[in-house]
Amino acid sequence: MSITGTQPVGGRTGVGMDVDLGRRIEEALRAAGHRTVVIGGSRSISGVELERTTRVMARRLMDGGAGRGGVVSIRQDDRTDVIVSVIATLRAGAAFCVVPRSYPEERVAMIHDAISPVHVFEEPLSVEEHLGDAAATEHDGAYLPVREPSDLAYVIFTSGTTGVPKAVQIADRGVHYIADRPELYHGGVIGQLAAMQFDASVYEILGGLLNGLTIRLLDVEGLVSPGGDELLASVDTLFLTTQLFNLLSARSPDALASVGLVLFGGERASAPHVRAFAGRTSLLHVYGPTETTVFATAWPVRGAFDDNVPIGHAIDGATVLVVDDAGDPVVEGEGELLIGGAGLMLGYRDIATAGDPVTEVSGVRYYRTGDRVARRSDGLLTHLGRRDRQVKVSGFRVDLAEVEAAAARLDGVEQAVAAHVDGQLRAYYTGMSGSAEVRDGLRAVLPRYSVPVVERVSRIPLTPNGKTDLGALAAEAVRTAGADLVLRTVREVLQVDVAPDSVTFVELGGDSIAAMDVVWQLDKAGVRVDVLDLLTLPLGTVCRAR
Template sequence: MNLSEIFNKKFNIYQSKEAILDDTRTLTYQQLDELTRGIAAGLRRQGVGEGDVVAIECVSRIEAITLMIGTIRAGAAYCVIPEAYPDYRKEKMKALVQAKLSVHQVDWADGGNADELPEAVRNPDSLLYIIFTSGSTGEPKAVAIEDHSIGKIVNEPSFYSGNIMGQLAPLEFDASVYEIFGGLLNGMTLKLISKDDSLDCDNVPERFSGIDTLFLTTRLFNLYVDEAPELFRKVSLVLTGGERCSVHHLQEAARHCTVLHVYGPTETTVFATFHKVTGAEQDMPIGRLFDQGTFMIADDNNLQVPQGQQGELLIADSGVMRGYLGDEEASRSVLLQQDGERFYRTGDAVYLNDAGEIVYVERKDRQVKISGYRIELGEVEKCAYDFGLQKDCLAHYDGKRLTLYVKDQVNLEQLRGHLRSRLPEYMVPTVKVVDIIPMNTNGKTDIQEIISGNCKANDSRNEIMKVMTSVLSSELTAEQTFLDVGGDSIKAMEIIWQLGSKGYQLDLDTLFSRTIGEIADNVSNG
């Protein structure tokens, strides 16, 4: 696979077609060809060649994309480093990848002399890009991907429909590889959508006008199903994945367009499996490998578990990374040679269903221990969805308290009863109704913001509990109700009055129908 030759061929076929467009400019394939040839020549004049890494630090996304392609055509690998990152982190990243050069912008007026140097030849095992993924230690890991690994993404026909591909993913996020290289090497037009536009649900259908194919992270997908459902009547194909899915949301969108539930760690090059949503699923699978390769569902001894039994997913396909750059120990810990195959340990718990499809259960590191029992937070979420939630939910354990965040305005007493009827006592969460479940820049759940929000909420929770404990003259637990601890109408009015004087809005219905923990978590201040 010579990626330089493939680009040359595609640029020649689609010369007059729009390649990339945003709010400020449009580039045809011919213009993109000339521009990236010039960038490649300029990089090579500065000594950039095969095996080198170019750090791309660019505010403009359309410029960054041209720099990515120009770097590839120079024979080198790219690493996108967001301009907004702190200087310390940026310098650390550049040092780790041993960046030969940092590039910040494109001179649109000067395409450079593309004929001055012959174009570099690339090989299947040439280093293509480096993407950083956060490790469990808190230190970012540099995932090194080779040219041949994107072949499975570019050449899978199920992933493309129509003429226009939406480009939403931050360029430091691996979904951008699917959008950019998958889109361009299949002759599509990339329509760039800004983060602000992607989160403005009122204008999403208009801003996404004309887009046929789209990848959405699980959290963003759920948000659109809830707040901008008309979008799914306008597109023909949506790929979604990245976190544990909501069966309801997937089935709702699949009523209007083709929906592929995709799965794949960054270390296996964007996607490794997919499942076409039919609408009849009970447990939504992530499907099957679409690339020639194999997988194992293994126990702690790296032995295959029986079908239907849960284990860790190990993947061996053409997308498996070269390794973590500069960290051989970390590479060895996740790359396993077995039976002549090179497997990547995903760290994800899965099982194989009766149809032979893989079903994702949970991140192994999202398992938590409560009252001595090890539980899957995803099981709590699934139980809540089974109650009939129509919007997003998230279970989180902060080491002391298990909380379920829900966006639906539900009857908490009925939801609590449902959870209690299906979950053991130690797994029944305190339910907190929220307006949003925060996302980070990659469109995934922002756990740090949730933790931060919890810390801020603790002061309010403690103040409410202090008032209720004082009035009821009793030690309280989160699971008790007002009536359980001897509450009456006089004490109710005293609690409402005292909390009201501190700015908390509490009514009698809430006080009598919810647990102490739910009151403390959901009563608003001001």
């Protein structure tokens, strides 16, 4: 990996900047020929088919008024359709914004008010439908608009600290920047796992396409299912969110090691999981806000590291600066991370309400990330936490990342997530240790005011983009507590030491009278269990059915 360590850190501008994005896409598709470039479920599309289809679609978009500066809303369910529509939109000179159909109508209306779409893709696509019209434009490429590096390529809405999503505008130069990093691509197939409305999909789709890779559509459920090992063996490059990396590195380390290049990031890395997997394949810990185009720093995992896994150095094309509270550069020490360079956004679409997080230092424009980092003298960066993850508990400031790191170091804890819920500090964890043991362990290493309420959960729920789903996590904690109570009550009523998930209540020696006793006791505790389920289903199924 080509990295630099000066302060500030800068890199090359990108080898593709002198070729417009539409032409680069066309050349990549024509070079692919009849090779499959997109594989999704039962569908596959060759380079020839994708080039011809998107050429026709681009012509129709232009006839409908789409062009440079215009934004096309993409609302299709099928991810293959989304990929086709994204490429057609860019070839028409316009920008795209993926707006999932699952979004509430109010949110969709807010997004469309902000982007004023010139066209909305909603219907399923038929590649065959367009191929018949492709011959008419086979030798007519002159109509394709010439795109400039400063043209708007896409709009992504991110969560705002004010509660109002912010519309991040990324230019073509950002796509060139992320695609012109050969160290981020390996082999012939890249997995497409990220939700289409998140910027990691830009790396997977456009970066993969422009680097000559086949894009293979994957989903989280498939990777964690019994057939997940086979799916992992089918890709050469794969980006995973931190939580998903933790899960796969623990559950299927040999299968994940078959992937030639694994990138992971998005949340605080778990040092034990990284150490356990390090050396099995090429592993990159990556970091970058949406506002700076997907990835800004990377660290090839190697050598010794402490409990805080480094996020590395700036990748080529990015410029990083660490500043103290006074805004002065930090050569060695802690401060806020600023990021500039080719991936820097054009700005928020509604800067009047979203604010302007871009600042200028010594004539260079930077995005103020709000992330605290530690910088070594050689420029190596380590993420310390976000300013907005500092919460107040009884008047004291507590960093949720610190609580998570302390919990992750305890024996018997696999994963841990800290949250501030209704004014109360909570830590959710998976593992074999009991809640009392974990709380005692935290008491031994944390100040009294930062020791949370500890709740064991059976899993850490993830959002569609693979990050921790805090809303579902609270519900999972309630469900797990109820499941634990069911098993504990069964053991007490039947006077058995163990009640395995795989056996039924009857197989443990229970009868209808004992079952009624269990149901009655659980009802008093506010846990509802059907007596017929208890008598006929495995205990684990009864618990999950609650």
